[in-house]
Amino acid sequence: MKYFFSFLIVLTSAIGFSQGRFDDVEIKSEKLSENVYVLFGAGGNIGVSVGEDGVFVIDDQFAPLSEKILAKIKTLSDKPLKFLVNTHWHGDHAGGNENMAKAGATIIAHNNVKTRLLNPRRDGSNNPKEALPVITFKEQLYITINGEPVGVFHVANAHTDGDAMLYFTESNILHTGDTYFKGRYPYIDLNSGGSVNGYIEAVKRGFILVDDGTKIIPGHGTIANKEDYRAFLKMLETLKANISQAIAEGKTEDEVKADESLTKEYDDLGYGSGFINSERIRVTFYQSLKGK
Secondary structure, three states, rough: OHHHHHHHHHHHHHOOHHHHHOOOOEEEEEEEEOOOEEEOOOOOEEEEEEOOOOOOEEOOOOOOHHHHHHHHHHHOOOOOEHHHHHOOHHHHOOOOHHHHHOOOEEEEEEEHHHHHHHOOOOOOOOHHHHHOEEEEEEEEEEEEEEHHHHHHHEEOOOOOOEEEEEEEEEOOOOEEEEEEEEEOOOOHHHHHOOOOHHHHHHHHHOOOOOOOOOOEEEEEEEOOOOHHHHHHHHHHHHHHHHHHHHHOOOOOHHHHHHHHOOOHHHHOOOOOOOOOOOHHHHHHHHHHHHOO
């Protein structure tokens, strides 16, 4: 997808970023339960569980931020780093894998994450062994750590073909990875097996776990609740209905790309203010629903 070429450069590797790009990034933490925190920085939101068993981490942003991330974790716990789960393979969520492994983490991810990380990077080099998941799964697994079971489950062909959501069963916290972008249009990576229909089904599956008290860690954005999540699902379903109708009427990709009325309701709410603007989301929906 030519429209996302520059974005893929950002997502798939931390290579090529100068350390200076991240010099001013501050890693901030927010406590969500007795033992679960979220870290905000530059990239996907990081989940952290701390307790007597050690430190359990979800995603790790870009490699140049690893030192800052590990330093922030040290302020939350003096226990060793035990496990790291990648919610998917993109570099703003898995770019720090090598550094986290060297710091002691055993990396866990869906089978397809490992497959994609085994592919050569844009410069032709390979990811080092340390950056690869050690434990992989096909559908789901449970990790009991720091007093609670954590469910890790695959949602197919959503943001990518290797997405995982994680649910902290005692804390009632759901980490969605990039199957949820709060208050903005999502990036659906069609080149990595993502799809509109799979994305919508992933959000619906998340709703099985969500109640009025659930705290939701989106891939990007601030902490959300059930109503925020419901608004996101409504946006996805509205865009699907609008663009499916345009396809049924024989509209071409260029016509859908140019038709601002298809996304106006959510453009007006600021959903297109991020990298994935209204034009790009219309093209993504068209290409996915058309089967291109």
